[in-house]
Amino acid sequence: MQLDATIPPVDQSLLMERYYRYHSKIYDATRWSFLFGRRQIIQILADHYTPRHILEVGCGTGKNLIQLGETFPQAKIIGLDISESMLGVARKNLVSMTERISLLCTSYDQTLKLAQQFDLILFSYSLTMMNPGWEQALEQANRDLTPGGHIAVVDFHNSKFPAFKKWMGVNHVRMDGHIHAKLTSLYEPRIVETPNAYGALWQYLLFVGQKK
Numbered sequence: 205m206q207l208d209a210t211i212p213p214v215d216q217s218l219l220m221e222r223y224y225r226y227h228s229k230i231y232d233a234t235r236w237s238f239l240f241g242r243r244q245i246i247q248i249l250a251d252h253y254t255p256r257h258i259l260e261v262g263c264g265t266g267k268n269l270i271q272l273g274e275t276f277p278q279a280k281i282i283g284l285d286i287s288e289s290m291l292g293v294a295r296k297n298l299v300s301m302t303e304r305i306s307l308l309c310t311s312y313d314q315t316l317k318l319a320q321q322f323d324l325i326l327f328s329y330s331l332t333m334m335n336p337g338w339e340q341a342l343e344q345a346n347r348d349l350t351p352g353g354h355i356a357v358v359d360f361h362n363s364k365f366p367a368f369k370k371w372m373g374v375n376h377v378r379m380d381g382h383i384h385a386k387l388t389s390l391y392e393p394r395i396v397e398t399p400n401a402y403g404a405l406w407q408y409l410l411f412v413g414q415k416k
Protein backbone atom coordinates (compact mmCIF):
# COMPACT_ATOMS: atom_id res chain seq x y z
CA MET A 205 0.00 0.00 0.00
CA GLN A 206 1.29 3.47 -0.95
CA LEU A 207 1.22 5.94 1.94
CA ASP A 208 0.47 9.57 1.12
CA ALA A 209 3.56 11.39 2.39
CA THR A 210 2.21 14.88 1.68
CA ILE A 211 2.67 17.09 4.73
CA PRO A 212 -0.43 19.20 5.33
CA PRO A 213 0.24 22.95 5.26
CA VAL A 214 0.69 24.61 8.64
CA ASP A 215 -2.40 26.55 9.66
CA GLN A 216 -0.59 29.67 10.86
CA SER A 217 -3.74 31.30 12.12
CA LEU A 218 -4.63 28.31 14.33
CA LEU A 219 -1.06 27.97 15.57
CA MET A 220 -0.76 31.63 16.54
CA GLU A 221 -4.20 31.79 18.11
CA ARG A 222 -3.48 28.71 20.24
CA TYR A 223 -0.18 30.21 21.40
CA TYR A 224 -1.49 33.72 22.04
CA ARG A 225 -4.80 32.77 23.65
CA TYR A 226 -2.80 32.47 26.88
CA HIS A 227 0.28 34.56 26.07
CA SER A 228 -1.74 37.67 25.12
CA LYS A 229 -2.72 37.96 28.79
CA ILE A 230 0.89 38.19 30.00
CA TYR A 231 2.46 39.65 26.87
CA ASP A 232 2.84 43.30 27.88
CA ALA A 233 4.04 42.38 31.37
CA THR A 234 6.77 40.02 30.15
CA ARG A 235 8.06 40.87 26.66
CA TRP A 236 9.92 44.07 27.64
CA SER A 237 12.56 41.77 29.16
CA PHE A 238 13.63 40.22 25.84
CA LEU A 239 12.05 41.92 22.80
CA PHE A 240 14.80 44.53 22.61
CA GLY A 241 15.05 47.41 20.15
CA ARG A 242 11.35 48.16 19.72
CA ARG A 243 11.47 51.72 21.08
CA GLN A 244 14.82 52.24 19.41
CA ILE A 245 13.64 51.40 15.87
CA ILE A 246 10.80 53.92 16.13
CA GLN A 247 13.21 56.53 17.47
CA ILE A 248 15.56 55.84 14.54
CA LEU A 249 12.64 56.28 12.13
CA ALA A 250 11.63 59.57 13.80
CA ASP A 251 15.19 60.89 13.38
CA HIS A 252 15.04 60.39 9.60
CA TYR A 253 11.48 60.23 8.26
CA THR A 254 7.97 61.67 8.55
CA PRO A 255 5.66 58.91 7.32
CA ARG A 256 1.97 59.72 6.70
CA HIS A 257 0.61 56.21 6.16
CA ILE A 258 2.00 53.45 8.36
CA LEU A 259 1.28 49.72 8.55
CA GLU A 260 2.53 47.47 11.34
CA VAL A 261 2.40 43.80 10.37
CA GLY A 262 1.92 41.52 13.38
CA CYS A 263 1.12 44.44 15.68
CA GLY A 264 0.22 42.19 18.62
CA THR A 265 -1.02 44.09 21.65
CA GLY A 266 -0.45 47.47 20.00
CA LYS A 267 2.45 48.86 22.07
CA ASN A 268 4.35 49.95 18.96
CA LEU A 269 1.17 51.44 17.49
CA ILE A 270 0.87 53.72 20.51
CA GLN A 271 4.48 54.85 20.18
CA LEU A 272 4.06 55.32 16.41
CA GLY A 273 0.91 57.37 17.05
CA GLU A 274 2.68 59.61 19.56
CA THR A 275 5.83 59.94 17.45
CA PHE A 276 4.05 60.67 14.16
CA PRO A 277 0.97 62.72 15.12
CA GLN A 278 0.04 63.39 11.45
CA ALA A 279 0.11 59.74 10.42
CA LYS A 280 -2.76 57.36 9.76
CA ILE A 281 -1.82 53.94 11.11
CA ILE A 282 -3.07 50.41 10.55
CA GLY A 283 -2.12 47.51 12.82
CA LEU A 284 -2.65 44.07 11.32
CA ASP A 285 -2.45 40.75 13.16
CA ILE A 286 -3.48 37.15 12.62
CA SER A 287 -4.43 36.61 16.29
CA GLU A 288 -7.79 37.82 17.55
CA SER A 289 -6.59 37.38 21.16
CA MET A 290 -3.67 39.76 20.61
CA LEU A 291 -5.93 42.29 18.88
CA GLY A 292 -8.37 42.05 21.80
CA VAL A 293 -5.63 43.40 24.09
CA ALA A 294 -4.61 45.97 21.45
CA ARG A 295 -8.17 47.31 21.29
CA LYS A 296 -8.06 48.02 25.03
CA ASN A 297 -4.55 49.54 24.85
CA LEU A 298 -5.54 51.83 21.98
CA VAL A 299 -8.84 53.06 23.31
CA SER A 300 -7.80 56.74 23.29
CA MET A 301 -6.26 56.62 19.78
CA THR A 302 -8.95 55.01 17.65
CA GLU A 303 -9.35 58.02 15.33
CA ARG A 304 -5.97 57.55 13.72
CA ILE A 305 -5.18 53.92 14.42
CA SER A 306 -7.24 51.04 13.07
CA LEU A 307 -6.85 47.30 13.51
CA LEU A 308 -7.28 44.47 11.05
CA CYS A 309 -7.46 40.76 11.93
CA THR A 310 -5.96 38.84 9.03
CA SER A 311 -2.92 36.93 7.88
CA TYR A 312 -0.38 39.01 5.99
CA ASP A 313 0.16 36.98 2.85
CA GLN A 314 -0.08 37.18 -0.91
CA THR A 315 -3.84 36.80 -0.96
CA LEU A 316 -4.29 40.03 0.99
CA LYS A 317 -5.36 43.09 -1.02
CA LEU A 318 -5.12 46.23 1.10
CA ALA A 319 -7.02 49.28 -0.12
CA GLN A 320 -3.98 51.57 0.00
CA GLN A 321 -0.20 51.75 -0.01
CA PHE A 322 2.03 52.86 2.88
CA ASP A 323 5.18 54.93 3.10
CA LEU A 324 6.31 52.94 6.14
CA ILE A 325 5.78 49.28 7.01
CA LEU A 326 7.03 47.99 10.37
CA PHE A 327 7.65 44.36 11.27
CA SER A 328 8.47 44.09 14.97
CA TYR A 329 9.25 40.54 16.11
CA SER A 330 6.70 39.15 13.66
CA LEU A 331 8.81 37.87 10.73
CA THR A 332 10.62 35.21 12.79
CA MET A 333 7.18 33.83 13.76
CA MET A 334 5.88 33.57 10.19
CA ASN A 335 7.00 30.02 9.47
CA PRO A 336 6.23 29.47 6.69
CA GLY A 337 5.45 32.82 5.09
CA TRP A 338 8.15 35.32 6.10
CA GLU A 339 9.62 35.58 2.59
CA GLN A 340 6.19 36.07 1.04
CA ALA A 341 5.43 38.70 3.70
CA LEU A 342 8.54 40.67 2.74
CA GLU A 343 7.54 40.45 -0.94
CA GLN A 344 3.99 41.52 -0.07
CA ALA A 345 5.38 44.52 1.85
CA ASN A 346 7.31 45.48 -1.25
CA ARG A 347 4.02 45.65 -3.15
CA ASP A 348 2.25 47.50 -0.32
CA LEU A 349 4.88 50.26 -0.11
CA THR A 350 4.67 53.46 -2.12
CA PRO A 351 7.62 54.08 -4.48
CA GLY A 352 10.55 55.09 -2.27
CA GLY A 353 8.72 53.87 0.85
CA HIS A 354 10.57 52.34 3.79
CA ILE A 355 10.48 49.05 5.62
CA ALA A 356 11.60 48.81 9.25
CA VAL A 357 12.37 45.51 10.94
CA VAL A 358 13.29 44.74 14.52
CA ASP A 359 13.54 41.04 15.28
CA PHE A 360 15.67 38.21 16.57
CA HIS A 361 18.73 37.74 14.37
CA ASN A 362 20.85 34.77 15.45
CA SER A 363 22.45 32.92 18.35
CA LYS A 364 25.53 30.71 18.55
CA PHE A 365 23.82 28.49 21.13
CA PRO A 366 21.88 25.62 19.48
CA ALA A 367 19.97 24.80 22.69
CA PHE A 368 18.72 28.38 22.90
CA LYS A 369 17.66 28.36 19.23
CA LYS A 370 15.82 25.10 19.85
CA TRP A 371 14.00 26.63 22.82
CA MET A 372 12.99 29.61 20.68
CA GLY A 373 11.68 27.13 18.10
CA VAL A 374 9.40 25.65 20.75
CA ASN A 375 7.98 29.18 21.02
CA HIS A 376 7.46 29.34 17.23
CA VAL A 377 10.47 31.61 16.65
CA ARG A 378 13.00 30.76 13.94
CA MET A 379 16.35 32.32 14.85
CA ASP A 380 18.77 31.54 12.01
CA GLY A 381 20.06 34.86 10.71
CA HIS A 382 17.80 34.07 7.75
CA ILE A 383 15.96 37.37 7.32
CA HIS A 384 18.78 39.75 6.51
CA ALA A 385 19.71 38.42 3.03
CA LYS A 386 16.10 38.50 1.80
CA LEU A 387 15.68 42.03 3.17
CA THR A 388 18.71 43.33 1.30
CA SER A 389 17.58 41.64 -1.92
CA LEU A 390 14.33 43.63 -1.85
CA TYR A 391 15.28 46.84 -0.03
CA GLU A 392 18.20 49.26 -0.18
CA PRO A 393 19.66 49.12 3.35
CA ARG A 394 19.73 52.46 5.16
CA ILE A 395 20.35 51.27 8.72
CA VAL A 396 21.57 47.80 9.72
CA GLU A 397 22.61 46.89 13.24
CA THR A 398 22.85 43.56 15.09
CA PRO A 399 23.34 44.35 18.79
CA ASN A 400 23.97 41.66 21.39
CA ALA A 401 21.35 40.73 23.97
CA TYR A 402 22.21 39.36 27.43
CA GLY A 403 25.95 39.42 26.78
CA ALA A 404 25.96 37.54 23.50
CA LEU A 405 23.24 34.96 24.12
CA TRP A 406 21.63 36.22 20.91
CA GLN A 407 21.75 39.12 18.49
CA TYR A 408 18.76 41.09 17.34
CA LEU A 409 18.35 42.88 14.04
CA LEU A 410 17.54 46.54 13.50
CA PHE A 411 16.97 47.19 9.79
CA VAL A 412 15.60 50.14 7.87
CA GLY A 413 15.53 49.85 4.10
CA GLN A 414 14.08 51.65 1.13
CA LYS A 415 12.01 49.97 -1.55
CA LYS A 416 14.27 49.42 -4.59
Ligand SMILES: C[S@@+](CC[C@H](N)C(=O)[O-])C[C@H]1O[C@@H](n2cnc3c(N)ncnc32)[C@H](O)[C@@H]1O
Binds near residue numbers: 290
Ligand atom coordinates in the same frame (compact mmCIF):
# COMPACT_ATOMS: atom_id res chain seq x y z
C1 LIG B 1 6.09 38.42 19.00
S1 LIG B 1 4.57 39.13 18.51
C2 LIG B 1 5.05 40.80 18.15
C3 LIG B 1 3.96 41.80 18.48
C4 LIG B 1 4.38 43.27 18.33
N1 LIG B 1 4.73 43.56 16.98
C5 LIG B 1 5.51 43.60 19.26
O1 LIG B 1 6.56 44.02 18.81
O2 LIG B 1 5.30 43.49 20.48
C6 LIG B 1 4.31 38.45 16.88
C7 LIG B 1 2.95 38.79 16.32
O3 LIG B 1 2.91 38.40 14.94
C8 LIG B 1 1.62 37.89 14.66
N2 LIG B 1 1.67 37.08 13.44
C9 LIG B 1 2.27 35.88 13.26
N3 LIG B 1 2.09 35.43 11.99
C10 LIG B 1 1.34 36.38 11.36
C11 LIG B 1 0.81 36.50 10.03
N4 LIG B 1 1.02 35.56 9.08
N5 LIG B 1 0.09 37.60 9.72
C12 LIG B 1 -0.13 38.57 10.64
N6 LIG B 1 0.34 38.50 11.92
C13 LIG B 1 1.07 37.43 12.28
C14 LIG B 1 1.27 37.11 15.93
O4 LIG B 1 -0.11 36.87 16.06
C15 LIG B 1 1.82 38.04 17.02
O5 LIG B 1 0.86 38.95 17.49
